[in-house]
Amino acid sequence: MKLRFPTYWLGLGLLLPGCAYENAEELLPQPACDVSAVTYSQVIQPLLQQRCYPCHSTGRAQGNTVLDNLAAVQQHAGRGALLGVLTPGSGYPAMPQGGPALDECEVATIRAWVAAGSPDN
Structure with missing residues (x-):
C-alpha cells in the first residue's frame, strides 16, 4: 500500500501539465479594435510598410x-x-503570399480607411 500512494501522486503529477490550456490568446482579453481615428500616415502606411513593402x-x-x-x-x-x-x-x-494573413483588426483598419475615401491624412 505504501508504494501505490506515492506512485499514484507521481502519475497524477506527470499528467497534469498535459492538461494545460495552450492557446493563451483565447484566455486573455483581447484589446478592442479601434478604427475611429485611422490615418494614412500614422496607421495605414506603417501597416503596409510592415506587411506589404517586402514584396510591393x-x-x-x-x-x-x-x-x-x-x-x-x-x-x-x-x-x-x-x-x-x-x-x-x-x-x-x-x-x-507565403506569409500569415493580416488579423481581423488590421483588415478592419484598412476597411475603415477605404470606407472614409482613402484620405491623405
Whole structure:
C-alpha cells in the first residue's frame, strides 16, 4: 500500500501539465479594435510598410503592384483590389503570399480607411 500512494501522486503529477490550456490568446482579453481615428500616415502606411513593402515596393514590385506611395495605394483601394487581396473568397489572390494573413483588426483598419475615401491624412 505504501508504494501505490506515492506512485499514484507521481502519475497524477506527470499528467497534469498535459492538461494545460495552450492557446493563451483565447484566455486573455483581447484589446478592442479601434478604427475611429485611422490615418494614412500614422496607421495605414506603417501597416503596409510592415506587411506589404517586402514584396510591393518600388524596388520589388511583384505582380507589378507598388504600395509604397499614397497615390498607388489609393488607386488599389479605389478599385477594390486592396481589400480584395485581404478578404478570403473575394476572387483576388490572398495576400500576403507565403506569409500569415493580416488579423481581423488590421483588415478592419484598412476597411475603415477605404470606407472614409482613402484620405491623405
